[in-house]
Amino acid sequence: MDKEQKIILFVLLLQGVWCRDWNISLPEKIEALRGSCVTINCTFTIDNTYDKYLTDSAVGIWLKNGHNKENAVFHSTNSKLSFKGEMTGKLKVKNCTTIFYNVTSNHKGQFYFKIDGNGGLKWTYTQKSVSIDVIDSPHNPTVQMFKDQMKVEVHEEVLERSSMCLRCSAKTLCSSSPPTLTWSSTDRLHLNENSRLQLDQQNQTEIISDLNFTATHLQHGVTFICTITYQIQQRNTTAQRNITLRVQYATKISLFSCNRTDVTVCLCEVHGNPSPKVKWFLSGRPVSTNTSISEERLNSTDLRSFISLHQSLSHTDTLQCVTNNSYGNSSQQIQLDSFSHEMFSGFIIFYVLIGAAGALVMMILCVITHKRRQNRKPFQKRREATTSHILTNEEHEGESVYANRVMLSPAEADNYPESLHYSSIHFTNTHTESEKIMDVSSLTAEYTVVRYYPAGASESSTDEQVIVNAEELKEEVKP
The missing domain is CATH 2.60.40.10 (Immunoglobulins)
Structure with missing residues (x-):
């Protein structure tokens, strides 16, 4: 190895040691919900020679989309920068976790961390960054x-x-x-x-x-x-x-019923997953295919099967519904004769109940009607009726006419509004027109219709009809 190669290898080893001492741990990507906050979990390491300068006076700075001073958006002690937040981690223990508040679209970008302290402790961790993406609504869980x-x-x-x-x-x-x-x-x-x-x-x-x-x-x-x-x-x-x-389970019978008239029709409703099948047995023997059987598939798990029995049945005949799928089977049996008796008894009970209910309704209506009629009578008791005796001045030919009237005292009369009553009194005139009505007693405050017929005249040829107030009539007959 020549001298130049040794120098290159030394520089590379020195750079590796240097980078290992200045390291940072950050998530690669964070999603932040608009209007909420975003937390950046962050830890870092520094060269051991600078540990003594990592004091409470050290500050943390976040840079957005670059490494230069003008890219600074957050300062742990200076709130004048654009991003509002809080460094919740303690820099002295090499924790740079930070929260940004009130996230907007401006928070979207690539962020780098920088440590700044005394004694030359200044380092920007350019080798690793965190990407923040802003979303308008939360993701589905x-x-x-x-x-x-x-x-x-x-x-x-x-x-x-x-x-x-x-x-x-x-x-x-x-x-x-x-x-x-x-x-x-x-x-x-x-x-x-x-x-x-x-x-x-x-x-x-x-x-x-x-x-x-x-x-x-x-x-x-x-x-x-x-x-x-x-x-x-x-x-x-x-x-x-x-x-x-999606649950797979053995077939089950949910409904089994029959309706027996001239033709016996039975229904068997089953469910299961996988879809079940249904077979019918009459007194232990499979029902032949020429018997009327129909099926209705409700969905992938539910099935209805109908059977119609036209042949005569004995009191010992039974009908059985058997259903199965790949996970199991189920069956139910019914005694057709006992079903018929039970159904007949059920109908009798049903109609008896209907009749009893109808009778009860009629009794209630009768009681209500009777009470309504009673309520129409005056609340106070009526006094005993007295008799008004009206005579003409001719005793030998005059005919006494009696009329019953309810007598009310003046105090009682005030409690009842005066009503209009009509009463017809027929007088057969055999004398002159000057005859007067005499002897009127116990007159009430009612109105009386007096019809006057001349001798020999019929009712259809009435000459006049006079409505006389009883009080006025009293005044006329006073002695």
């Missing part, structure tokens, strides 16, 4: 699925009774309060979740929430939603991710 503690694809189907874990994670970013993760589901199931904070591979804090449960057929097709909520400047900003669970 990440959802992972674990079956029996093994990670599986989110679209993969799982077996019933498997131990499941749904994991939701998201970067905490920077906000006035830590973000929260919550789980919900389309079927509003009771969910048992737990959350925690941890550092990711880039030394950034992330929040994680695990949802643990045992898979059942009730959760097949259920969508689970993970929502992260950030509090940004007194308002909440959310993002979410969902996952739909």
